[in-house]
Amino acid sequence: KGGNRIGTQTDYKIIGIEPGAGIMAQSNKAIKDYQLDQWQLQEGSSAAMAAELKKAYNQKKPIIVTGWSPHWMFSTYDLKFLEDPKKSFGAVEDIHTIVRKGLEQDAPGAYTILDQFSWEPADIEKVMVDIKDGTDPEKAAKKWTDANKDKVGQWTNGAKAGNGETINLVYVAWDTEIASTNVIAKVLEQNGFHVKLSQVEVGPMFAGVANKSADGMVSAWLPSTHAEYYKQYKNDFIDLGSNLHGTKNGLVVPKYMDINSIEDLK
Ligand code: PBE
Structure with missing residues (x-):
């Protein structure tokens, strides 16, 4: 056989x-x-x-x-x-952006940007390939945002500029999430926020946003990949919906x- x-x-x-x-x-x-x-x-x-x-x-x-x-x-x-x-x-799934309760009141501009964040597999792949080829993730993110001002402009449209507020984003060291988290962090920084990235494991990523020790994440694969984590915490955070469609x-x-x-x- x-x-x-x-x-x-x-x-x-x-x-x-x-x-x-x-x-x-x-x-x-x-x-x-x-x-x-x-x-x-x-x-x-x-x-x-x-x-x-x-x-x-x-x-x-x-x-x-x-x-x-x-x-x-x-x-x-x-x-x-x-x-x-x-x-x-x-x-085929979507990747969702999830934020903590209260972020909208505490940092409305960051909330708007996270809410409007949305891109395509070809976009994230560009960043991933760049990082794989040795570019520092932060530099790769900057490069992509510089080259895609139209798309970034849609994410930041109408967002109130920050005043140095710290936004804590959590992510897992998966190649997809290293790319997406660095890109959204860069965009938040360009709009007046101070972003802190914390690399954690998947359980603590969901728990962190639910218990408000983190402000948000862009890494929830739904409906099936992270179904168990999502079910456990869904009443304790805000699901802002899909930021990317077409994962497998x-x-x-x-x-x-x-x-x-x-x-x-x-
Ligand atoms: N992944 C990448 C993750 C979600 C993002 C497919 C490795 C997982 O299996 O949980």
């Missing part, structure tokens, strides 16, 4: 990321849904996953990783998502591998 062959070649390992990530729960669900009893989901970090992918790819070795789009990996390597007929990874999670392999579906791993 194909699954045995691939399993032997990869040690029956799926290279995962941070244990709290939604994609890890989805991958464990896939292992159950497709009865991949022999397979193991390896915990680690997004950076370690990317390093393992790079190493295997350069040697044309088989590898299976937890992957998501938008992501620079798809413009850097020839990759494919394995088909997911049982929908263990949900469908799944198991990702190099195109040189001759499997096409998660079912082929059985």
Whole structure:
């Protein structure tokens, strides 16, 4: 069987990321849904996953990783998502902006900018590729905002300028979120706010906005990836809706591998 062959070649390992990530729960669900009893989901970090992918790819070795789009990996390597007929990874999603209760009163301009923040996968990919190529995230964010004044102008339209108020944004060190958080931080700074970025884990990211120790985040993948976190805290924060449409999670392999579906791993 194909699954045995691939399993032997990869040690029956799926290279995962941070244990709290939604994609890890989805991958464990896939292992159950497709009865991949022999397979193991390896915990680690997004950076370690990317390093393992790079190493295997350069040697044309088989590898299976937890992957998501938008992501620079798809413009850097020839990759494919394995088909997911049982929908263990949900469908195409949105990324939501979520702020603490009271932010609108305390910093109305920041609230307006966060509320109006909205861009496309191609935008965030530009920033992600730039960071992957070695540009400092803050510089990459500045570069993107300088080159996209029209879009940024829509986000800041009508926003009351800040007076040096501190805005605490929380994010997880996923490549998507490093890019988006740095961009919105830059725009808030350009409009008179002092922004503090805190890198946390996914649970504390949601908890922080709910308990008001953080002002906001732009990193809630919904409706399914972060459903559990969202459900737990949804009465305690303000969901400002989608800032990006068209994300996708799944198991990702190099195109040189001759499997096409998660079912082929059985
Ligand atoms: N991700 C990127 C996250 C959301 C953003 C897909 C790795 C997750 O799985 O929770």
